[in-house]
Every structure is written in structure tokens, then in C-alpha cells.
Amino acid sequence: MEVSYFPGCTLKQTARNFEISAISSCKLLGLDLTELSRWNCCGTVYSLSTDDSMHHLAPIRNLIRVQEDGFKEVVTLCSMCYNTLKQANELMKKEPDRLKKMNDFMYREEDYIPDVEVYHLVTYIKERLGYEKVRELVKQPLTGLKVAVYYGCLLLRPDSIKLDDRENPMIMEDLLTALGAEIIDYPFSNECCGSYHTLGQKEIVLNRTNKLITEARRDGADVLVLSCPECDFNLDHRQKDTLEKYPNFQTMPVLYFTQLLNIALGGNLEDCGFELNYIDPLPVLREKGIIK
């Protein structure tokens, strides 16, 4: 089944492992992720000022591209893209006057008719295939792998776009359970990773990473699983600086959920792009007998 797919800029750069593992695992699920023929940055951050339409142009223009390509649904992977596209779309559905103004401004484009739906891949898999079907397709169960699921902020807030219950989300846990992994109780799954502070005030992020990874370890996790390139940068790649700052810190592999999905469905290891993960997940996956 062809599914219109919005990658976002980061998935073409530092998070290529997220994209290739998603494309590969979706193929194994029978979903053909079809990249939009034209697209631009999602807008990165959803603008909260009520009188600002300018910053909604980027997400809405992408939804026009979905229309142009003849789709009614678009799937995305990055939490930030998901959040921005979905919120801007909800705004257009709610405020026809603003939509009209924006359509007038974008007179070179076809009008946006706000009936495109924005999906995060995990919701799409759940709603379109169902986790039972996923379970049937598993070739290499993740037996024995203890996983802490981390959502961060953008998949759960605000209410209008949340993937699941804000305080007790289970949607990713359920998927990983279907893959055979053992989910550990991880109370920090919806805490902030420090986000953009990673640029200006790195110390804040190191503090967060130390706390979030150390807690996951204490709760018994082998790996942390997430769906956001920004969280991934902070929680995986920043482990280097975290270790320098906190000498007792113990590192832990951090993976995109699609990387585990790809392994469980019997996809190629190369399509996981593990060389882009800072803490190498291969040793623990080997130790558990999940990969050779």
C-alpha cells in the first residue's frame, strides 16, 4: 500500500538511520513509504502567537504537496515534524478565515482544503494494520530485550495532537510488546530531554541525559527507544559529554523504534543504520541473541 511520507530535514542528515530503518520495516509490513515529490522544512516549531500566520505557511505548504500528489493522508516520523504539521493542520480546520487568508497569500499554489490527515507512523501502523498483524509478521522476536520507551514532549502535547494518553502513554510500548520485547516501567518517559538547550546551554542537556539514562538503567532497561531526532541527539550523542561531566555515568544504547521494528521483522541489519548511533547497540543485541 502506497503511503505518502514526509521525511523532514533531519532524517536526511543526522537521523538517516531513522529514515532507512522506517522505509525498510514499512516495506516488510506492506507499507510503501512514498516521499512527497516536493517538500520543504516543516517549520520546525509550531508558532504559538495567535496573530502569526507567517510561520504556518511552511507546514501548510507541505500539506498542499500531499494534496498535489493525490493523497489524503501523510505519515511522518520525526516528533517535531509531526507536532508542527499536525497542529498547523488542526488550526486550519478550526479557523477557515485564517485558512482563506493563507490560501490567498499562497496564490501560486492550489488552495489547501483542510481534509488531509497527519499521522505519526506508530499511530498509522496501529490503526491501519493493528498490532496483531504486526505480531504475525515478526520473524525475530526481541525476546529478553528490556526496553524503556521514551516519548519526550512533542508526541504527547498538546492534547489536540497527542498520540496517546499524556500521562500514561502505551502506544509505543504495545508495539514493542508485539515485537516480543520486555517493557520496563519507566516513569520518565514523558519528561523533557532539554531540547534546544543542547546548543546554547549544553549543561542543561547533560544533566537531563544523566538523569534520564541513569533512571532507565536503574529500572532495568537494556536500551532506550524513542522517535525524535532531537531527543536522540541529546540522549544518545550527548552521552559522550555526559560521561565527561559525570564520571560515574553508565552509557546505554538509544534506538529509534523503527530500528528495532526492522530487526524484529527480519529486515537487513544494514537498513538499521546503526553506524549513526553513538552508543553501539550491537553488543547488547548480540548478547540477547537477537542478532548474530
Add this chain to the structure above:
Amino acid sequence: MSAELKQSGDKPNLPPDTKMIEVFIMGKRYKVPATLTIQKAIEWAGFQFLRGCGCRGGICGACPTIYRTKDDYKLKIGLACQTVVEDGMYLVQLPFVPAQKSEYHIEDERPTIAAIEKHYPETFRCVQCNTCTKACPMDIEVMQYIAEIIKGDYKKAAELSSSCIMCGMCAARCPAELQQFNVAMFVRRMYGRHVLPKAEHLQKRVKEINENKYIPFLDELGEISHDELVERYKSREWQPEPYEDPNWQPKETKYL
């Protein structure tokens, strides 16, 4: 009206039934022949170009002109040498747009996102409003090449921007104050230097030239009569367009 005009300089000798129209150059009304380009109309009106005019052929980017036409609120932009005047047109030329040009050594840089962040960090301020595309007199998808730069796709950005004539109109109109034409030039240089394969045939040809392979041929041309030169020029061989056959060769191969 045309009969009263004194002919001077390059002013064309107009037939008596020439249609004249009104244009407003920097706010002042002028009557000009309806068939002129903006560039010629400005000269017709008595201005002399010191800047804002170069090739007169739509290539150099010196003559971008901002205008509005009668009963249309839309701000339009065209090259003065390529755009024909319209009745009731308001226009002004903008021969130069201030923009910073980053200095770097081409061998020290690589086609990465980090290089854009270093040399043209404002690029990431783009809000995808598409105002730049609307402004571009070359009909380049400016917003899209900026989008490709932000994704780090140097190839697409280089290809999309390749016909940019550096007129600066995109940068003049951009609400996020990008310097599109300069960042695009940076991208094309990086792409040409570090991504595209080296043109081996060019290196071979330069070597042959340096080894004086072509001197005897040129000497020969210098000796022949005018008529023969004309004849040879007329009968010279061309590869038929659209240049699809990579193995095409002319009948006479001694110059290859």
C-alpha cells in the same frame, strides 16, 4: 508626437503611426513607443545607463526592474532588457541589492549543512513564504532551492539554482532576510568542486592546448583566403541537438 521628437543618439527612427504609451519611471510620466523594452524605454525617456545595464540580453542580471501594471496590485519584477513596457506601468530599476558574501577557501570547505550554518546561517530563518520565487525574473524555484539547502541536498539546490543571474531580487523581497543568491553560489561551487566528477576530457584538452596542438591549425586558417574562410565557417559541423549521443563524432576528426 513622434514627428516632433528630435532624433539623437541611438533613438530609432519611428514610423509615423507608432503607438505611444504612458509609463511612469520613478514616478514621472513619459510617453514611449509601445514596442520598447523597459530598458530602451528608459533610454528613450532620456536617461543614460551608467549602472543597471550590461549584456542587454537577459544574462548578466544588471537590470532587474520592479513594476506594477494598471489595475493590478501585484508587485512584478522583470529584467528591463527582456520586458516590454505596458501602458500605465510604474517602474523603478534596482541595479544592486546589498548582500554579504562569505569568504572561504574552496578546498577548506565541504558540501555539508555545517558549512551553510557557518557561512550563511540566516538561511535557516526561511519561513517558506515563497516571496522569493514570485520575485525571481528567471522563474527559478527559489524557495525550493532554499528548502533543498536546508535539507542538505546540494545536488538539487545546485540544479534548481543553476540559471540564477545574481540579480538579487529574491534577497530584496525576503522577509527573513536571506541572501539566497550568495548561498546558492556557495552551494554550486561546493557541488562543482567536491561532488561532481572532474571533467577528464577538459583536462586532456587543456593539456593539448598547452602542448601547442592547435597552433598549426590556427596558422592554416590565417593563411587561407577570405572566401575559403567563409566557406569553411558555413560548412562547419555541429553535433545535432539535443546532444543525446555521447559517442557522436564529426566527419573530420583531426581536431579532436
